[in-house]
Amino acid sequence: MHTSHPLQRYWDLAAAAVQGQALDAALELGVLDRLAQPASAAQVAAALALDPAQTGHLLDLLWSMDLLHRVEGDPVLYRCQPQARQYFCQDQPACCADAWRYRRQALERFSAQLGGLLRRDGPRPAPYVQTDAAGWAEAARKQIGQEQRAVAVPAALEALACVPGASDARRILDLGGGPGLIGIALVQANPDASGVVFDWPETAAVARENIARAGLADRLSVLGGDLASDAIGRDYDLIWCSSVLHFLPDPDAALRKMRDALAPGGTLVMAHAEIPADAAAAARVLPYYLPMMMLGRRVTRAGELRQALADCGFADVRGFDSARFPLAPLHVLSARKAAP
Numbered sequence: 001m002h003t004s005h006p007l008q009r010y011w012d013l014a015a016a017a018v019q020g021q022a023l024d025a026a027l028e029l030g031v032l033d034r035l036a037q038p039a040s041a042a043q044v045a046a047a048l049a050l051d052p053a054q055t056g057h058l059l060d061l062l063w064s065m066d067l068l069h070r071v072e073g074d075p076v077l078y079r080c081q082p083q084a085r086q087y088f089c090q091d092q093p094a095c096c097a098d099a100w101r102y103r104r105q106a107l108e109r110f111s112a113q114l115g116g117l118l119r120r121d122g123p124r125p126a127p128y129v130q131t132d133a134a135g136w137a138e139a140a141r142k143q144i145g146q147e148q149r150a151v152a153v154p155a156a157l158e159a160l161a162c163v164p165g166a167s168d169a170r171r172i173l174d175l176g177g178g179p180g181l182i183g184i185a186l187v188q189a190n191p192d193a194s195g196v197v198f199d200w201p202e203t204a205a206v207a208r209e210n211i212a213r214a215g216l217a218d219r220l221s222v223l224g225g226d227l228a229s230d231a232i233g234r235d236y237d238l239i240w241c242s243s244v245l246h247f248l249p250d251p252d253a254a255l256r257k258m259r260d261a262l263a264p265g266g267t268l269v270m271a272h273a274e275i276p277a278d279a280a281a282a283a284r285v286l287p288y289y290l291p292m293m294m295l296g297r298r299v300t301r302a303g304e305l306r307q308a309l310a311d312c313g314f315a316d317v318r319g320f321d322s323a324r325f326p327l328a329p330l331h332v333l334s335a336r337k338a339a340p
């Protein structure tokens with residue numbers, strides 16, 4: 001039996017930077033958009049004013065990464081694999097090309113900072129780093145919008161289908177909902193449902209545009225404010241809250257606020273990354289969340305949020321992992337506000 005050298009996975013790790021940079025360049029230049037139909041390297045190069053020989057090398061690398069078909073002959077032809085087309089081509093509804101480029105570049109920027117953050121005399125992150133509201137609004141328009149549309153909305157609907165009674169909820173809050181596409185999908189799924197998307201005012205304005213575009217302004221409204229200090233409404237049957245607690249100075253206070261905003265018997269469903277106890281599972285989470293942790297945000301260990309919900313007085317606390325969300329698996333927790 002062939003076993004690779006123990007160092008192979010670490011060599012591969014070093015080489016992944018080349019693959020990432022190559023895909024980034026291909027997306028920036030629109031290379032994949034040119035390959036909806038079979039084309040040679042020379043044709044792609046001519047269309048995009050690139051060097052033909054170097055374009056051939058790039059296309060071979062993209063082929064080795066399962067992004068392209070390579071059809072032997074003279075000349076060799078290349079064509080997008082269906083999933084590469086679905087998620088990386090600009091004319092597709094599930095396109096995540098800009099979101100992927102944003103994520104790669106953000107991780108690369110963080111990687112360059114890592115050494116400095118470890119040094120005693122290096123730059124100190126504030127204990128609670130608040131991304132500014134304008135930054136979140138920009139993210140809602142770009143990468144979070146793309147990722148919600150293509151990935152997070154189906155993941156949230158799949159997760160909620162596992163929560164008894166969630167599909168019957170009539171009054172819904174999408175808390176820290178960003179562009180609001182999850183709240184929109186929840187209200188679209190139930191003609192009797194209405195609700196609210198809460199986020200910073202600048203981001204809530206992005207959600208309002210999406211709600212109007214979906215023709216749901218009569219059933220879904222927005223509430224702009226700081227979740228740490230402002231009211232979030234009341235009497236909800238269902239609160240959905242995903243990837244928000246990391247950014248709050250006092251997550252326990254936020255849980256109490258959610259509990260108080262639920263109607264008696266109402267359900268809270270949260271989806272957040274946690275650090276799993278198992279090394280292999282943690283390896284799927286930590287590379288994406290280490291930057292947050294080292295920059296002063298909070299990522300809980302497995303079990304901590306579940307305990308926090310129980311401590312807050314929630315009943316029937318249940319949880320499961322879902323690998324359907326963007327970037328890394330999230331732990332989905334559901335909990336009920338006990339009737340008085």
Ligand SMILES: C[S@@+](CC[C@H](N)C(=O)[O-])C[C@H]1O[C@@H](n2cnc3c(N)ncnc32)[C@H](O)[C@@H]1O
Binds near residue numbers: 137178198227243
């Ligand atoms: C990582 S995004 C998650 C968006 C969405 N829930 C999702 O899962 O796709 C975090 C969201 O929380 C919002 N947020 C963070 N801190 C907030 C605060 N103090 N008040 C209101 N919204 C906040 C951000 O504006 C952003 O839309």
